[in-house]
Amino acid sequence: xxxxxxxxxxxxxxxxxxxxxxxxxxxxxxxxxxxxxxxxxxxxxxxxxxxxxxxxxxxxxxxxxxxxxxxxxxxxxxxxxxxxxxxxxxxxxxxxxxxxxxxxxxxxxxxxxxxxxxxxxxxxxxxxxxxxxxxxxxxxxxxxxxxxxxxxxxxxxxxxxxxxxxxxxxxxxxxxxxxxxxxxxxxxxxx
Numbered sequence: 283x284x285x286x287x288x289x290x291x292x293x294x295x296x297x298x299x300x301x302x303x304x305x306x307x308x309x310x311x312x313x314x315x316x317x318x319x320x321x322x323x324x325x326x327x328x329x330x331x332x333x334x335x336x337x338x339x340x341x342x343x344x345x346x347x348x349x350x351x352x353x354x355x356x357x358x359x360x361x362x363x364x365x366x367x368x369x370x371x372x373x374x375x376x377x378x379x380x381x382x383x384x385x386x387x388x389x390x391x392x393x394x395x396x397x398x399x400x401x402x403x404x405x406x407x408x409x410x411x412x413x414x415x416x417x418x419x420x421x422x423x424x425x426x427x428x429x430x431x432x433x434x435x436x437x438x439x440x441x442x443x444x445x446x447x448x449x450x451x452x453x454x455x456x457x458x459x460x461x462x463x464x465x466x467x468x469x470x471x472x473x
Contacts, residue, residue: 302360303367312428316435317358319421320443324351326414327450333407333457340453343385347446350378354439358425362434374438382445389449389456399467400451404458411454418447 293299298306299314307314327344334341356372402412422443429435455461 302356302371304361304363312424312431313358313361313433316421316424316428317355319417319424320351320355320358323414323417323421323446324348324355326410326417327351330407330410330414333405333410337407337457340389340457343449343453347382347449350374350442351446353378354442357436357439358428362436373436374442376438376441379438379441379445382442382449386445386449386452389452393452393455393461396461397466398469400455401465401467402454403465404454404463407457408454408464411450411457415447415450415454418443418450422447 293306294309297309299309300306301313327348331341331344334344353372354374357374360367360371362371402416403409422440425435425440425443429440455464458464
């Protein structure tokens with residue numbers, strides 16, 4: 283599917299980039315920014331995984347998510363113009379959203395209900411998961427803006443990125459000794 287022999291092509295030197303299908307777009311185009319934000323979230327997850335030697339179950343979940351994020355990037359880089367393509371474009375499917383929900387439920391089963399908001403922090407893994415969560419939320423805002431601009435974005439793609447930040451939040455609590463070492467917000471503490 284992918285073959286990269288030469289990394290630079292110089293075709294983007296004019297400020298445009300090629301999508302999988304369709305005309306070239308400016309590099310600040312909402313579609314390009316959307317899959318760029320997804321790529322950034324994926325990179326943050328790669329950093330998280332460096333802190334998970336003691337959590338192989340979560341590491342395996344995140345590895346699957348990283349692969350899904352490439353699927354999401356491919357989905358976003360292949361606009362649905364309504365025209366038939368010569369190939370089946372890669373799209374996020376509901377089963378990927380369902381798996382995320384199942385994994386959220388698995389991790390959340392070990393946690394006590396929250397009685398306050400959680401401050402980002404705790405273990406290095408939890409702090410990195412919170413960074414990944416906020417980048418995923420930014421990607422979600424960008425994808426919704428793309429959808430609101432009149433471009434087609436599948437419901438499954440929007441649901442996946444929305445569910446991802448929920449997963450990352452629950453995972454951050456889970457690596458904080460199943461929420462026992464979460465740092466909780468104390469409203470007005472420093473007045």
